[in-house]
Amino acid sequence: METNILLENGTNELEVLEFTLGDNHYGINVAKIREILSYQPVTPVPNAHPSVEGIFMPRDTMLTVISLRRCLGMQDEEGKGLFIITNFNKLNIAFHVDQVIEFIVSPGQRLSNRMQQLMSRTRVYQRSH
Numbered sequence: 001m002e003t004n005i006l007l008e009n010g011t012n013e014l015e016v017l018e019f020t021l022g023d024n025h026y027g028i029n030v031a032k033i034r035e036i037l038s039y040q041p042v043t044p045v046p047n048a049h050p051s052v053e054g055i056f057m058p059r060d061t062m063l064t065v066i067s068l069r070r071c072l073g074m075q076d077e078e079g080k081g082l083f084i085i086t087n088f089n090k091l092n093i094a095f096h097v098d099q100v101i102e103f104i105v106s107p108g109q110r111l112s113n114r115m116q117q118l119m120s121r122t123r124v125y126q127r128s129h
Contacts, residue, residue, distance in 0.1 A: 018101040019084065021068050025101065034085045034092065036100060041079075053096055058085075065094045 015030040042054030042065045053065040053076075065083065069076050083094040 016104045017084070018104055019082075019097040020099045020101060021072060021097060022074055024072075026068075026097075027104065028084060028086070028095075030103065032086045032088055034087055037083045037085060037094075039079060039081050039083065039096070056094070061092065063092055063094045065096055067096045069096070069098075 016027040017030055017033060017036075018025055018027050020026070037058060040056055040058070042056045044054045045052055045064075048054075051066055051068075051070045053067040053070070055062055055064055057063070063083075063085065067076060077098065081096055081098050082100055084097055084100070085092065085094050087093075
């Protein structure tokens with residue numbers, strides 16, 4: 001799968017999705033994101049790591065939900081937020097975040113096909129500089 005992670009050969013320019021947890025802002029490489037979904041109830045997993053919120057099945061695919069708030073020692077906000085569905089090392093994981101802010105690309109760069117696909121399904125926009 002061609003992801004065009006680097007915008008130009010030999011540079012460290014990435015396309016990043018900015019999201020929040022509480023008052024803090026974080027980013028994730030767009031190439032690792034499959035989709036962004038609204039919060040859905042999850043089924044708890046007995047004896048799981050405390051950061052594992054549970055599992056759910058969008059489109060007949062079982063996904064583990066990781067609460068990034070729990071990972072960072074923050075209080076959970078049940079029933080709120082979004083799931084960022086990712087693929088790292090052939091492992092699909094849903095990260096529960098508070099809010100998606102925007103897609104960030106280097107000034108003057110064009111959006112990759114992957115970013116355009118995600119933006120068409122998500123209400124976030126490119127940061128203007």
